[in-house]
Amino acid sequence: MTEIRRARPEDIPTIAAFTERTFDWGDYVADLLPGWLDASDGAVFVAVDDHDVPIAMARGTLLSPTEAWFHAARVHPDHRGKGIAGELALVLTGWASERGADVGRLLIEDWNEASHRQVAKTGMRPVARFHRAERAVGEASVRPEGNGGRRVARPVRTRLARSAEAPAAFASWSVGPLARRARNLFARGWSFRRLRDHDLVGAAKEETFWEIGSGWAIVRPSGASVEVGWVETRPDEAFGFLWGLVDLATETGREELVVWLPDERWLTRAAQQVGFETRGMQVYTIEL
Ligand SMILES: CC(C)(COP(=O)(O)OP(=O)(O)OC[C@H]1O[C@@H](n2cnc3c(N)ncnc32)[C@H](O)[C@@H]1OP(=O)(O)O)[C@@H](O)C(=O)NCCC(=O)NCCS
Incomplete structure (x- = not known):
């Protein structure tokens, strides 16, 4: 010992x-x-x-x-x-x-074999996979149209959402595929915890709760980046939704956009089409 x-x-x-x-x-x-x-x-x-x-x-x-x-x-x-x-x-x-x-969690990047082996021995179990999607925006971006391709999505409307919209956004997310994939977790910085409807009310008060087309996101400035730790969108809208986030981040004058994506193929594929680089990570959990 x-x-x-x-x-x-x-x-x-x-x-x-x-x-x-x-x-x-x-x-x-x-x-x-x-x-x-x-x-x-x-x-x-x-x-x-x-x-x-x-x-x-x-x-x-x-x-x-x-x-x-x-x-x-x-x-x-x-x-x-x-x-x-x-x-x-x-x-x-x-x-x-x-x-x-009553619960403890941690995050390990896919490449970190020693860490995965170490936590497996402590009784922690993998609970949700996320992809950290990063993209330069604004003047820092050398490829504003994403992957060298054409931007085919029509610009979606982005506007600050009000606290009154929190229950609808939370309900939409809770019954949709993203909450299931994320096991109801969302990111803040590099840490994850369970999202509750009052978190969206809190985000509205902080002016970080946004309506993006017919979806929603928590969008926080963080140093030279804009970080999106929670997203609610659907497969047929994901591409335009992600472009909406790029437009929003560009308007803030920041250099980088980071979006934490639950592990849904349609979502990570849309992110790659919009020019994001993605890295996979695993959240582990243990009941205390
Ligand atoms: C990940 C880390 C904390 C594990 O700590 P540890 O006390 O060495 O853990 P363990 O003794 O349980 O070993 C875990 C695995 O490390 C690997 N390992 C063993 N000896 C090693 C060595 N000398 N050097 C590097 N890795 C070694 C093995 O894969 C081992 O798994 P195994 O026992 O099933 O073979 C440590 O490797 C470290 O500090 N890494 C750099 C920082 C880091 O990645 N932190 C975690 C970020 S999420």
């Missing part, structure tokens, strides 16, 4: 050093760690060696009173393959359960 304790500010340099080259592009952990240690809605745990030096970390947060999210699992390259991430996961699930969560 490896010793596991809460992370402290003095651990930051050690963690920053062993996460410097986690991925080809580096890692975001060192930048975000100071804020995570100050935040009250989450906890960072570290596994330490015999000298109390961190050799692994992972973080949990509560996305709602009953839903936990686990992420940022990082094991020092010299200590991988020893089951340490699994030991951290046990501590995190205990932490979340003590705080009232």
Whole structure:
């Protein structure tokens, strides 16, 4: 058994050093760690060696009173393959359960074989697949017509939706194919939780709830990007709907549009036709 304790500010340099080259592009952990240690809605745990030096970390947060999210699992390259991430996961699930969560989830990209193997050992099960669809928009876009092809969809009307429309949008989604595929989850940033009708009311108040043709979406500016974490559309309208999102993102003057798509073939195919690059990911879940 490896010793596991809460992370402290003095651990930051050690963690920053062993996460410097986690991925080809580096890692975001060192930048975000100071804020995570100050935040009250989450906890960072570290596994330490015999000298109390961190050799692994992972973080949990509560996305709602009953839903936990686990992420940022990082094991020092010299200590991988020893089951340490699994030991951290046990501590995190205990932490979340003590705080009232009855479910915990996490996200793994398709390419990350080590992570898929690791979480399978902890009793988590795959619950929903999503595709992260990314496309440059506005001046950053070198191919405004998508895939070099012709834009055949007529522009759809996009307008801010009102809270009064939330029940209709929620009902449409709940009985349609997308909620089923998404297992009622939606994205915010890189995390997922269950959508409730009051989330759409909240989005209307924040002016992020949009009517796109006869569908709806939650559209949030995020840095240089526009992020769409929830979509409700139908197969015969998906192409025009996605163009509507491109138009909307272009109007904001941002450079990139990111749309989280539930794993429906007609939807990912429409996204590719509109010029999005898509990457598959799996949400895993565990009952606490
Ligand atoms: C994913 C990660 C957290 C797993 O942690 P871990 O403590 O090594 O997990 P495990 O010991 O259970 O090993 C999991 C799998 O890693 C692979 N693995 C084993 N030894 C390894 C090593 N020395 N180096 C790299 N991967 C190794 C194996 O596929 C193993 O599965 P198996 O036991 O069924 O053969 C760790 O590899 C890591 O930090 N990766 C980089 C960061 C990352 O991808 N985080 C997750 C983002 S979602």
